[in-house]
Amino acid sequence: MDLKTRGVPATDEERAAIELVLGPAPARDMHDARGGHEFRSRRHLLLPTLNAVNDRVGWISQQAIDHIAERLDASPAEIYGVATFYALFATEARPPRQVHVCVDLACRAFGGVTEADLPADAHPSPCLGMCEQAPAMLVIDSGNPAQRVAIGGITADQIGAATSGDRIEPPTRSPAEFVPQAGDPDLVLLRRAGSGDPLDIEAYVEDGGLAALAQAIDFGPAKIIAAVEASGLLGRGGAAFPTARKWEAVRTQETMPHHLVCNADESEPGTFKDRTLMENDPFALLESMIIAAIATGCQYGWIYLRGEYPSVEATLTSAIETFRRSGLLGPQKGFDITLVRGAGAYICGEETAIFNSIEGYRGEPRNKPPFPFEVGLFGQPTVVNNVETMMNIPSIMLGRTESNRRLFCLSGAVVNPGVYEVELGLTLAELIDMAGGLRDGSQLQAVLLGGAAGRFVGPDSLDLVLTHEATRDAGLSLGSGVVMVLDQTVDLVDQVRRIAAFFRDESCGQCVPCRVGTVRQEEVIERLASGIRDGQLELLEDIGKAMTDASICGLGQTAHGAIESAIVTLGVFGDD
Amino acid sequence: MTEISLNIDGENVTAEEGTTILQACGGKSGDIPTLCYGDTITPKNACRLCMVEVEGSRTLVPACSRPVEPDMVVKTRSDRVDHARKMVLEFLGSSVDLSLTENVTEWNAEYGADPERYGDAAATVTQPVKVDNDLYVRDYSKCILCYQCVDACGEQWQNSFVIEIAGRGFESHVSTENDVALTDSACVYCGNCIQVCPTGALIPTSEYEMRAAGTWDEDAQETTNTICAFCGVGCGLTLHVQDNTIVKVTSPEDNAITHGNLCIKGRFGFTHVQDGRTIPPTADPEAHP
Ligand SMILES: Cc1cc2nc3c(=O)[nH]c(=O)nc-3n(C[C@H](O)[C@H](O)[C@H](O)COP(=O)(O)O)c2cc1C
Numbered sequence: 001m002d003l004k005t006r007g008v009p010a011t012d013e014e015r016a017a018i019e020l021v022l023g024p025a026p027a028r029d030m031h032d033a034r035g036g037h038e039f040r041s042r043r044h045l046l047l048p049t050l051n052a053v054n055d056r057v058g059w060i061s062q063q064a065i066d067h068i069a070e071r072l073d074a075s076p077a078e079i080y081g082v083a084t085f086y087a088l089f090a091t092e093a094r095p096p097r098q099v100h101v102c103v104d105l106a107c108r109a110f111g112g113v114t115e116a117d118l119p120a121d122a123h124p125s126p127c128l129g130m131c132e133q134a135p136a137m138l139v140i141d142s143g144n145p146a147q148r149v150a151i152g153g154i155t156a157d158q159i160g161a162a163t164s165g166d167r168i169e170p171p172t173r174s175p176a177e178f179v180p181q182a183g184d185p186d187l188v189l190l191r192r193a194g195s196g197d198p199l200d201i202e203a204y205v206e207d208g209g210l211a212a213l214a215q216a217i218d219f220g221p222a223k224i225i226a227a228v229e230a231s232g233l234l235g236r237g238g239a240a241f242p243t244a245r246k247w248e249a250v251r252t253q254e255t256m257p258h259h260l261v262c263n264a265d266e267s268e269p270g271t272f273k274d275r276t277l278m279e280n281d282p283f284a285l286l287e288s289m290i291i292a293a294i295a296t297g298c299q300y301g302w303i304y305l306r307g308e309y310p311s312v313e314a315t316l317t318s319a320i321e322t323f324r325r326s327g328l329l330g331p332q333k334g335f336d337i338t339l340v341r342g343a344g345a346y347i348c349g350e351e352t353a354i355f356n357s358i359e360g361y362r363g364e365p366r367n368k369p370p371f372p373f374e375v376g377l378f379g380q381p382t383v384v385n386n387v388e389t390m391m392n393i394p395s396i397m398l399g400r401t402e403s404n405r406r407l408f409c410l411s412g413a414v415v416n417p418g419v420y421e422v423e424l425g426l427t428l429a430e431l432i433d434m435a436g437g438l439r440d441g442s443q444l445q446a447v448l449l450g451g452a453a454g455r456f457v458g459p460d461s462l463d464l465v466l467t468h469e470a471t472r473d474a475g476l477s478l479g480s481g482v483v484m485v486l487d488q489t490v491d492l493v494d495q496v497r498r499i500a501a502f503f504r505d506e507s508c509g510q511c512v513p514c515r516v517g518t519v520r521q522e523e524v525i526e527r528l529a530s531g532i533r534d535g536q537l538e539l540l541e542d543i544g545k546a547m548t549d550a551s552i553c554g555l556g557q558t559a560h561g562a563i564e565s566a567i568v569t570l571g572v573f574g575d576d
Numbered sequence: 577m578t579e580i581s582l583n584i585d586g587e588n589v590t591a592e593e594g595t596t597i598l599q600a601c602g603g604k605s606g607d608i609p610t611l612c613y614g615d616t617i618t619p620k621n622a623c624r625l626c627m628v629e630v631e632g633s634r635t636l637v638p639a640c641s642r643p644v645e646p647d648m649v650v651k652t653r654s655d656r657v658d659h660a661r662k663m664v665l666e667f668l669g670s671s672v673d674l675s676l677t678e679n680v681t682e683w684n685a686e687y688g689a690d691p692e693r694y695g696d697a698a699a700t701v702t703q704p705v706k707v708d709n710d711l712y713v714r715d716y717s718k719c720i721l722c723y724q725c726v727d728a729c730g731e732q733w734q735n736s737f738v739i740e741i742a743g744r745g746f747e748s749h750v751s752t753e754n755d756v757a758l759t760d761s762a763c764v765y766c767g768n769c770i771q772v773c774p775t776g777a778l779i780p781t782s783e784y785e786m787r788a789a790g791t792w793d794e795d796a797q798e799t800t801n802t803i804c805a806f807c808g809v810g811c812g813l814t815l816h817v818q819d820n821t822i823v824k825v826t827s828p829e830d831n832a833i834t835h836g837n838l839c840i841k842g843r844f845g846f847t848h849v850q851d852g853r854t855i856p857p858t859a860d861p862e863a864h865p
């Protein structure tokens with residue numbers, strides 16, 4: 001390929017950031033052949049490189065794009081295409097301080113702001129995964145090093161102070177603060193929440209850590225998968241796919257190497273369980289991944305972490321280092337884990353978009369078939385599992401025969417919002433009671449189950465049994481475990497408007513039903529909200545049906561579900 | 577090649593393994609309407625106009641790219657299929673200028689699509705035409721984001737990677753790096769992007785100017801296939817001639833070697849043919865037998 005750049009050198013800062021990831025530029029004279037396979041084989045370093053430049057300089061200039069293009073032997077247009085895909089990147093100059101204020105469902109309804117009352121120099125952000133601490137914001141100070149801080153429980157004054165450049169103190173909360181059950185001996189997935197420093201490897205081992213790994217090594221692949229199969233473990237990322245079946249499919253693929261991707265993109269509005277797990281027990285996630293790698297013959301492990309979780313990034317980076325130092329991970333062990341940080345894109349949690357994002361391409365979902373177990377990351381057989389799914393593995397190795405515990409993310413009008421680990425079979429009312437019941441003075445108006453990709457239910461669904469089967473029979477799904485409790489103070493029309501805006505913002509833009517459908521859906525919602533009724537509900541139904549039936553991926557296919565339920569089940573716009 | 581038997585619209589048919597439902601249906605794009613599909617580019621199935629029903633599938637599937645499977649049961653028309661097609665036509669028709677896209681009027685009638693029903697306030701991709709070089713014009717108000725130009729410029733044909741999709745969602749658009757002019761990009765003006773563009777978003781300047789002047793008249797044009805004389809490769813050319821003047825050059829896509837691709841000379845280097853038509857002054861013709 002003939003690269004054409006503008007010949008404007010990158011600034012020293014940009015160059016330093018790029019070299020942080022790509023290493024020093026190879027010296028060469030005019031007669032060297034440039035680029036070639038060696039350069040291009042590092043394309044997967046594009047996203048980390050863009051993150052490094054954006055961290056250090058605050059935005060990604062044209063000369064930075066040109067320089068990255070030269071280093072990776074990719075065209076500047078391709079780099080630009082990737083850089084403009086992610087919400088946390090900018091290709092226009094901006095100040096070093098960026099304030100991303102959550103304007104999503106929980107925050108806007110419980111003390112936060114909407115797009116309309118956001119200060120001019122703050123960015124509206126989709127759900128930051130801190131709904132139990134709503135309202136929340138993410139403050140990024142680019143520099144060397146950049147400071148990235150996520151803060152919950154904020155006030156309008158704090159937003160104002162952040163946008164006017166005041167110093168931001170990183171919060172000192174303990175990771176177990178929003179795990180109301182912390183310390184309960186019955187906990188399995190959250191068993192180590194509140195038991196001291198989650199990064200103390202000796203404490204981890206003393207507490208039974210690594211015993212599952214020893215057992216798994218003893219078992220070998222077939223027995224590991226048999227145990228997972230017997231436990232009935234279903235994926236917790238939303239689609240509830242049987243984990244053992246996925247593993248067996250990858251294990252039996254002859255093409256090598258195999259890849260293991262842990263999906264920690266957690267961007268479904270209302271979801272914060274994976275963050276809670278990773279903050280409280282990072283070693284258990286790594287141990288689970290090693291077991292999964294043994295079972296499926298994976299040589300390469302990846303954790304794809306959403307860009308809005310700075311504290312988790314620090315925790316995982318340190319945990320991976322510790323595991324490497326302890327000889328549990330690393331090339332010499334035949335399995336290593338790379339942490340990849342996203343940059344603001346809900347769609348990158350989709351199981352094939354995540355591959356494109358890791359590989360350094362735009363995070364657009366791929367066509368299926370072929371399925372990931374056959375043709376996944378770098379075209380190789382790949383396992384993709386959610387964090388919570390993974391965290392089920394150790395206890396199964398140690399004899400738990402039934403995967404019947406799962407996490408729910410309770411937010412909104414409950415007394416003790418947070419992550420709850422429960423045995424499947426509770427009713428919605430019982431779960432809300434566990435969270436201390438409704439707040440004083442609150443009357444239940446609706447519950448959003450499963451997030452923006454889920455559905456609303458009304459107070460008449462309090463007896464709903466929270467199992468896969470019962471929710472499926474009711475036309476619902478547990479999804480990623482979101483239980484957002486909305487009381488009489490919440491403006492449901494405003495929630496519906498936000499959901500429409502969310503999907504319009506987050507559509508990758510690849511297919512027509514979703515790219516245009518989400519825009520048309522939002523336009524109709526805005527008309528309905530302003531009182532225009534004639535024919536609008538039918539039009540909306542037409543749009544929804546096409547998105548659901550003809551979109552490429554789950555984003556477009558679910559972009560109408562919650563809105564439909566708000567109209568049909570809750571009657572937010574009357575009955576026409 | 578293994579033959580696979582499947583059922584399409586109640587009829588048992590056979591197709592070679594690895595072919596798509598669209599191919600198994602026989603027509604290139606006859607019975608099943610397609611927009612983003614092109615004969616020379618790997619299907620991207622982005623427009624979702626070709627959706628069909630496959631028994632056992634939760635959602636509709638794209639005929640252009642879904643390979644046939646043994647005992648597949650396919651319905652190419654049904655209420656679900658027709659609804660999806662109607663909505664895709666409406667979504668595109670209400671946001672993109674499809675005036676140069678073939679078949680749209682007929683399809684709108686067939687599927688009952690009414691792009692007007694979204695009202696005047698409906699968001700569109702309307703934007704100024706990009707005229708930044710002498711050879712071709714980019715009018716992205718007409719772009720349906722079929723990805724074909726990107727793939728033709730990139731890894732599937734030209735390997736130049738000059739244009740890419742930038743932005744996300746409804747803001748997605750075809751762009752050079754930082755939207756620089758083509759003259760500042762690595763474009764080699766092969767025009768292979770023009771060749772694959774199904775919507776007239778990319779057209780040669782010659783066509784653009786004649787359309788603007790109201791003199792472009794396809795009915796009055798004849799096409800002649802010939803061989804490019806610039807070099808020894810021998811690419812196929814199709815000359816589009818109006819009023820005895822070449823107004824555009826394309827290349828036959830069914831050519832097994834070039835698949836419709838050309839270089840700048842073959843695609844744009846045609847003006848000398850007519851510039852030279854006034855007989856150049858020569859010396860004594862007898863002197864040059
Ligand atoms: C738009 C979209 C976003 C998704 N985001 C996530 C996510 O953030 N985390 C996750 O684990 N799964 C997410 N998924 C589901 C994944 O595609 C995939 O099913 C899951 O990671 C598989 O893991 P599991 O079997 O362990 O659940 C998303 C799916 C879609 C369609």
Ligand code: SF4
Nearest residue numbers: 508510511514553556
């Ligand atoms: S459904 Fe939406 S997010 Fe998914 S591929 Fe299509 S445009 Fe992209």
Ligand code: SF4
Nearest residue numbers: 729763764766767769
């Ligand atoms: S003319 Fe050729 S090089 Fe230029 S953008 Fe089109 S395909 Fe790419």
Ligand code: SF4
Nearest residue numbers: 719720722723725773
């Ligand atoms: S410019 Fe033409 S070929 Fe390119 S994406 Fe748009 S419609 Fe397709």
Ligand code: FES
Nearest residue numbers: 102106107128130
């Ligand atoms: S953090 Fe704001 S809605 Fe989830």
